[in-house]
Amino acid sequence: DAGVTQSPTHLIKTRGQQVTLRCSPKSGHDTVSWYQQALGQGPQFIFQYYEEEERQRGNFPDRFSGHQFPNYSSELNVNALLLGDSALYLCASSAQHTTAQRSFFGQGTRLTVV
Amino acid sequence: AQRVTQPEKLLSVFKGAPVELKCNYSYSGSPELFWYVQYSRQRLQLLLRHISRESIKGFTADLNKGETSFHLKKPFAQEEDSAMYYCALSNAGGTSYGKLTFGQGTILTVHP
Numbered sequence: 001d002a003g004v005t006q007s008p009t010h011l012i013k014t015r016g017q018q019v020t021l022r023c024s025p026k027s028g029h030d031t032v033s034w035y036q037q038a039l040g041q042g043p044q045f046i047f048q049y050y051e052e053e054e055r056q057r058g059n060f061p062d063r064f065s066g067h068q069f070p071n072y073s074s075e076l077n078v079n080a081l082l083l084g085d086s087a088l089y090l091c092a093s094s095a096q097h098t099t100a101q102r103s104f105f106g107q108g109t110r111l112t113v114v
Numbered sequence: 115a116q117r118v119t120q121p122e123k124l125l126s127v128f129k130g131a132p133v134e135l136k137c138n139y140s141y142s143g144s145p146e147l148f149w150y151v152q153y154s155r156q157r158l159q160l161l162l163r164h165i166s167r168e169s170i171k172g173f174t175a176d177l178n179k180g181e182t183s184f185h186l187k188k189p190f191a192q193e194e195d196s197a198m199y200y201c202a203l204s205n206a207g208g209t210s211y212g213k214l215t216f217g218q219g220t221i222l223t224v225h226p
Contacts, residue, residue, distance in 0.1 A: 041219075042118075058213075104159075
C-alpha cells in the first residue's frame, strides 16, 4: 500500500492562473480532506469530501473548489491564484466506518505563485 | 470555535533530559485530541491519540479537561525525537468527523 499519494510534488504558477492538485487516498479509505499549510504555520482545513460530495468546509473563499471521484481520489482546484496562495497543500484520507478516527497524510504539493 | 494553541515555537533540550511540549485547546463540546509529528523530509504522521491512552516511542499525553490541556511528555529525550510536533483537535462524531484543527507547531531539538 503506497499510502496517500499526491501529485505533483512541486508547482509554480503565475498570479491569476488556475491550478489543479490531485490526491489518491490510502487503500480502504473513503474520505479525503485538504489542508493548506503556509510557511511556519500549522495545517489549515480547507474542505472534506465523502461520497463524492463536499461535506464540510473551512474558512476559504469560493476560489477553492474540489471534487471526489467514484474511486475516492480527489482534486483540489484553485482559481485566480494570489501570491498568498503559495503554500504546501496536504491531502489526508480516513475511513468513515472505523472506530479508529485517524487521518493519514500525503507528502503534499508545494505550490509557489509568482 | 475550535482553537489549538502551542505556546512554544521552539524547544531545545539535551539528550536524556525530560521534555514537555505544551498544548492548550478551546472547544465547547467533547473533543478528541491528537499529537502529530513530522520528521525531517517525511510526511505528517500520527504520534498518539488521547482516547487510546497509549505510549508511542516513550511519549505520553494526558487530556486535562479542567485545564483544557493536552501536553506531550517524555521522561528521557533522544536525538531521534528532533522533529516538528503538532497538537490537533477533532470533534468526536457529528458532521465534523475527521476534521482536524492544528496548532502552529513546536520544533523540538534534542542536542547530544
